Amino acid sequence: MARLPVYLRALSALAESGVSTVSSEELAVAAGVNSAKLRKDLSHLGSYGTRGVGYDVDYLVYQVSRELGLSQDWAVVIVGLGHLGHALANYGGFVSRGFAIRALVDADASLVGADVAGLKVSPLSDLERLVRQHGIAIGVIATPAAGAQEVCDRLVAAGVSSILNFAPTVLVVPAEVEVRKVDMSIELQILAFHEQRKVSSPQQVARRLNEVLPDERRAVSS
Amino acid sequence: MARLPVYLRALSALAESGVSTVSSEELAVAAGVNSAKLRKDLSHLGSYGTRGVGYDVDYLVYQVSRELGLSQDWAVVIVGLGHLGHALANYGGFVSRGFAIRALVDADASLVGADVAGLKVSPLSDLERLVRQHGIAIGVIATPAAGAQEVCDRLVAAGVSSILNFAPTVLVVPAEVEVRKVDMSIELQILAFHEQRKVSSPQQVARRLNEVLPDERRAVSS
């Protein structure tokens, strides 16, 4: 399930705090879910809890990692090294969780050869070679929308079977290829939608904000 | 619904291509969803289609934008200007879709005063003042996990009611505050999970990749 990584993060935090045993209720709170749901999720991996006691944190970390396929490192290529690509390449959360960024690729010749997070940026023409050379199964697309589908096609053709797409496009891929999409502008739009349901307009937000602290100087002229 | 932004993007693309009318089937393909679902989603906004013809693209863009609350600009603050914060501040997709980044805040004194995407970075202590001054309803947290909850609390106390969280933590907020979470490392873990279901190990990926092009030099020693 998609919640396992959240559990894993909560469990890792608990393990580092020195907690050795945790109940489904405690873990559920830490992960922000219902305890029954959590128990049902964990029961799909097997019976790793002890009734009356709870779950052994270290053992559960191991089992969840195993289930997620994180007991070994997955090789990753990042295509597109704009601001976002840089952020991803430098993000420590990947390396520490079973992912190894093995190649950086960009179409912009002025970026090729640059050193980013300890790796040299390769030209787009090397994409296929790099994928095969490093046994890369996961590709990250951080290019502008215009180039995303072409990059995607080439990744798939080279043998990549999982793609994380940050470009604001719907990618077309064969059925056996898994794509996950992260679109920050869409997330913001969803927030705006809910925000609008509450207050109807940004002007009303300003008014509400002023009401919070009526004594302060009016921040926005009405 | 969470799909409206996807429709909006597809519609915008169609509008720019000069298409004036689109059927639910065509739009569904462009958005990557089922056509019945799309029709049902759109019917919740009202009857904006014409039977036998389809939907007027421009009119639908307007209606969806209105529903999403994008007909006006929403003020946004970005907290945390590491690589990710930089990427977000420079991302053109926000400005062009009804969002205006009005303030940048970071706890790191060496970043304060720097110019990022045409805005000056303010110290964390100015957070509350900036939120009220600009009538900011939406906060983006791009800090390390350690500081995220504190920043979140201060945003909420200042009056922000929607938060987009990029930090790998579960944020605790009052019920009336909407939080959306983007966690790239979790997305990668989900991909790894599915990848493992297909092939069991990265070594097998390497083997499979070699099989794709058996004539090439073996890339990974077995």
Next chain:
DNA sequence: CTCACTTTGTGCCTGCGTTCACAAGCGCTT
């Protein structure tokens, strides 16, 4: 040994979202 307490694992129910399939409606052609 027994009893009371704690916590897991799960059966069952409820509700929501998805999809199919079709009737209603619109425009174009004849």
Next chain:
DNA sequence: AAGCGCTTGTGAACGCAGGCACAAAGTGAG
């Protein structure tokens, strides 16, 4: 004017995930 073909809008069935509530199972005290 009338019929035909296309497309929307929606009723109804289906499936699945979420949550309640309880039985099963383990622990520790007396």
